[in-house]
Amino acid sequence: MHNKSRVSRRRVLQMAGVGAVAAAFPFARPAISQGAPLRVGLLLPYSGTFAALGTGITNAMDLYVKQQGGKLAGRTIEWIKVDDESAPPKATELTSKLVQGEKVDVLIGTVHSGVAMAMAKIAREAGLPTLIPNAGANVLTRAQCAKNIFRTSFGNSQPGVAAGLAMIKAGIKTAVTYSWGYAAGEESVAGFKQSFLAGGGKIIKELTLPFPNVEFQAGLAEIASLKPEAVYSFYAGGGALKYMQDYAAAGLKNSVQLWGPGFLTDGVESKVGAAGDGVKTASHYVESLDNAENKKFRADYNAAFKMFPDVYAVQGWDTTMLLDIGLKAAGGDVKKQDAMFKAMREAKFNSPRGPFRLSAAQNPIHNFYLRELKGGENKFLGIAAADVSDPTTGCSLA
Ligand code: BEZ
Numbered sequence: 001m002h003n004k005s006r007v008s009r010r011r012v013l014q015m016a017g018v019g020a021v022a023a024a025f026p027f028a029r030p031a032i033s034q035g036a037p038l039r040v041g042l043l044l045p046y047s048g049t050f051a052a053l054g055t056g057i058t059n060a061m062d063l064y065v066k067q068q069g070g071k072l073a074g075r076t077i078e079w080i081k082v083d084d085e086s087a088p089p090k091a092t093e094l095t096s097k098l099v100q101g102e103k104v105d106v107l108i109g110t111v112h113s114g115v116a117m118a119m120a121k122i123a124r125e126a127g128l129p130t131l132i133p134n135a136g137a138n139v140l141t142r143a144q145c146a147k148n149i150f151r152t153s154f155g156n157s158q159p160g161v162a163a164g165l166a167m168i169k170a171g172i173k174t175a176v177t178y179s180w181g182y183a184a185g186e187e188s189v190a191g192f193k194q195s196f197l198a199g200g201g202k203i204i205k206e207l208t209l210p211f212p213n214v215e216f217q218a219g220l221a222e223i224a225s226l227k228p229e230a231v232y233s234f235y236a237g238g239g240a241l242k243y244m245q246d247y248a249a250a251g252l253k254n255s256v257q258l259w260g261p262g263f264l265t266d267g268v269e270s271k272v273g274a275a276g277d278g279v280k281t282a283s284h285y286v287e288s289l290d291n292a293e294n295k296k297f298r299a300d301y302n303a304a305f306k307m308f309p310d311v312y313a314v315q316g317w318d319t320t321m322l323l324d325i326g327l328k329a330a331g332g333d334v335k336k337q338d339a340m341f342k343a344m345r346e347a348k349f350n351s352p353r354g355p356f357r358l359s360a361a362q363n364p365i366h367n368f369y370l371r372e373l374k375g376g377e378n379k380f381l382g383i384a385a386a387d388v389s390d391p392t393t394g395c396s397l398a
Pocket of ligand 1: 134135137184236263
């Protein structure tokens with residue numbers, strides 16, 4: 001199925017000569033003929049520890065478009081893919097390659113918060129319709145929000161706040177945090193601390209590791225000597241898989257509960273084996289959600305890719321859904337930004353994650369589910385927090 005896509009070109013651009021190309025093209029773009037393909041730039045990781053996350057997002061976007069016959073609002077979709085390697089130092093150059101060099105009509109990216117912040121600066125200045133399908137950097141929908149930037153994933157503090165609430169409810173009084181020390185880890189931990197401390201919990205120590213380092217042993221040894229009741233950790237992708245395996249190998253699995261945002265187990269739940277059993281997470285998605293959109297999405301995704309979708313794929317699906325809504329309102333013409341952005345801002349739809357709508361800062365308002373990993377599946381334990389918005393602090397749109 002889904003082999004009749006009219007996506008006309010797909011490629012991962014090479015980095016060679018990017019700077020020279022970027023310098024040669026001003027921001028101004030030629031008028032687009034409405035019948036012409038819509039050039040959608042995908043700035044995503046296709047290599048490194050977040051490679052599977054970029055692939056899940058891309059798969060779902062491609063699936064959505066193929067189900068619409070390869071077109072959105074009458075425009076054939078042409079993906080222009082760039083591997084950002086989750087490397088912030090390369091982000092400006094690679095975004096410029098898409099915006100100025102390739103003159104994309106729409107920009108979609110990315111996974112890593114540090115890359116997203118550099119990308120968003122260029123997108124804001126260019127006024128280009130931009131959708132963020134994962135990166136949770138709080139500032140992008142707070143002080144640095146922009147009318148052309150929409151996030152379909154989450155804000156970094158949202159899952160942290162939900163996990164902290166669930167940990168307090170579970171009677172946990174003491175915790176150590178151990179996370180990657182960049183925006184996503186820091187903001188996830190800050191969200192967790194906000195609700196955990198407010199509920200009377202005590203943080204014994206905050207440990208960090210630079211991204212994408214996966215040498216967890218020293219921190220795990222320290223956790224063993226500190227003996228907290230629980231650990232809260234932000235890791236994702238390949239790093240999260242190794243972390244859970246190292247955590248179990250260090251003998252902590254049965255003595256110190258491991259908690260985190262859903263990213264700790266998402267996409268690696270079937271690979272981690274018994275080492276992951278018992279890990280509890282708060283996420284805006286859980287595999288078993290009993291709604292029609294989730295059931296259809298899971299069946300279609302499995303038929304197309306011979307695997308089941310994870311939260312990243314759901315975010316990719318919702319990104320394309322939101323873009324479709326905006327394009328339809330603009331008659332397929334991305335220059336009609338008032339109509340396009342208004343429709344996107346006001347969009348309300350049923351996502352595989354449940355009800356989806358955006359805050360005034362253009363960040364999702366959605367439910368957070370408490371899950372426990374067992375036998376390779378995140379089991380639904382209940383709602384950790386319903387209808388969660390993120391503070392729109394400093395956002396001039398709000
Ligand atoms: C981030 O950098 O924002 C991020 C990366 C992976 C999973 C979740 C968040």
